[in-house]
Amino acid sequence: MSPKVSKEHLKQRRADILAAAKTVFIKHGYERTTMKHVMEEAKVSRGGLYQYFSNKEELYEAILKENLLQVSEETQEFLENEVKSYWDLLLLRIFGEDREPDDEMDPLAPSNLEFFIIGRNDERRRKYGQERYQNGLKIYADVIKAGQENGEFSDRYDSEMLARAIITYIDGLALDHAILPEQDVQLKEQSTILLEFLKMALEVE
Amino acid sequence: MSPKVSKEHLKQRRADILAAAKTVFIKHGYERTTMKHVMEEAKVSRGGLYQYFSNKEELYEAILKENLLQVSEETQEFLENEVKSYWDLLLLRIFGEDREPDDEMDPLAPSNLEFFIIGRNDERRRKYGQERYQNGLKIYADVIKAGQENGEFSDRYDSEMLARAIITYIDGLALDHAILPEQDVQLKEQSTILLEFLKMALEVE
DNA sequence: TTGCAAAACGACATTAGTGTCGATATAATT
DNA sequence: AATTATATCGACACTAATGTCGTTTTGCAA
Known part of the structure; x- marks a missing residue:
């Protein structure tokens, strides 16, 4: 019409x-x-x-x-006002508004994996994926670095390296979530392990 | 001919x-x-x-x-004779013969990801992937559990859960390796982080 | 040597998806 | 109401891949 x-x-x-x-x-x-x-x-x-x-x-x-735009707008709202510490901010970035592990996963995540994995031999697609990775990396690395400079976090580990590890683990979760049944992935429990690791690595709480 | x-x-x-x-x-x-x-x-x-x-x-x-057969044959050789401790065995299982992180990755890994991700909606393919996952899970979980019962490892974490986390992280590495350039993945350094985490979680060294 | 079972061949029919293009229909303008 | 620009339509030509099948070739045994 x-x-x-x-x-x-x-x-x-x-x-x-x-x-x-x-x-x-x-x-x-x-x-x-x-x-x-x-x-x-x-x-x-x-x-x-x-x-x-x-x-x-x-x-x-x-x-x-x-999607990218929407997510960045959503978290932007929380940024200035509702953040108590860099630890809190890090949790916000990793787990979203709730700041704690849950069993949710972006329903488009499996398709995203397909999109980038299959396109890995295509110059354009690869560049695009890399750009998105750099964005994600920066988001985590900046928070960690700020927390370290602030003294809130231990600087035992390099901030960027930790950020990479976080992304790797989350990617792994997305992958397993895509191909395995719920009871094998145990998103929530596995996310809790990530949390524990970060507490250790940054020496918080 | x-x-x-x-x-x-x-x-x-x-x-x-x-x-x-x-x-x-x-x-x-x-x-x-x-x-x-x-x-x-x-x-x-x-x-x-x-x-x-x-x-x-x-x-x-x-x-x-x-491939599965070949790998299991290879590691089988090392099993009885050349293993000093469960920690050593765990390293063998994760990193292979060298027992330490390197920059190598199975060249077929990206294709494997494709195979299972794209086939995730196919009953047969999904079952097959799950079976392989269970195998991998058992390999890690058994070693960890034995080490815990033996007193060599702390039993702070559930052995199976730790095994899942190991697989998740390795899957994440495989994924990132497939779509990102070498300098973004930093396989060796990221593997070292996994190692550090395991030392903490199992309280070894 | 010769004969044969079956390995290897490659043309072909089929399927599934893509992107194009001329025809059609209609919301806005007059 | 008539006009018009263009959004929408759907048939079509094209491409790429699959799996089949009748034919050809040839290693081996008699």
Whole structure:
């Protein structure tokens, strides 16, 4: 319902397609979903879909970008006001608003893994993944470093190295979560182990 | 060159195809390699290849099985004679013969990730992955448990939980290794962190 | 040597997905 | 109401891969 439409409508349509795409990506994973799946979920014709996104990769990157933005906005809110210490801040960054381990995992995480693993031999995709990694790395490393300079944390370990280890462990959790049943991953318990390790490494509490 | 051949020859041919397949899987990854790639690398015709393996999945599982066998044979040798303590045994299991972190990684690891991640919605593939996980889990958990019962290790942590954490971390390393450049993963340094954590958790040295 | 069982071959039909493009329908403008 | 720009449509051509099958080749045994 809509030719020669307002910018508003175009934007809405795009958002609808994106939402539909996200649904099917979560359901089938990146590699197995086809443009046809998206067409059907979004109730758009082939031509219609291609007007907005010229291929699957573009579609997925739009979702990634949107998610990144949303998450960074969400945590931004908590940043200035509700942070008591660097330890608290670190917990916020790792576990989110609750500051403690839970059994939740981003439903898009398995698709993300596919996206970057399979694209690892593609120059563009690799660069993109690396950029995201650097971002994540900086977020953790900055907090740790600040805490160390502040004296709140021990500087026994290099801040950047610790940040890498955190990411590695979280990546491992995402991976195992993607391929194993709940009772094998035990997200919450395993996250608690990460917590214990960090307490030891930073000498807090 | 060989119809109505000896069993020996058949076995050799099969092994050659597997070796060729392994080469191309390492090069292109699981998803991107096609039967044609394998045909060319192994210098076998389409029909010839399908005589031995009726699809890519079967081919890959054969490689997985072979590798598993080979690794378990290798470590088996060290088991009875050259192990000084459970800590030593644990290091052997994690880092291999050298007992210490290095920058090596199974070249097939990225393909393995693809294989199990993309197949996560396939019943058969999922079961298979889970079985392999249970195997790996048992290997670590048994050593830790024995060490704990022996008094060599602290039993502060549950042996199985620790084993899970080890696997998670190693999986994370494999993942990051697959998609990031060497200088971002820093396999050796990150493995050292795992080592430090284990020393703390098991209270050794 | 010769004959044969079956290994190896490669053309082919089939399937599944992609991106394009001319036709169609309609929201906004006049 | 008529016009028009363009969003949307869906048929289509194209590509890439798969697995099959009739044919050819050849190692081995008689």
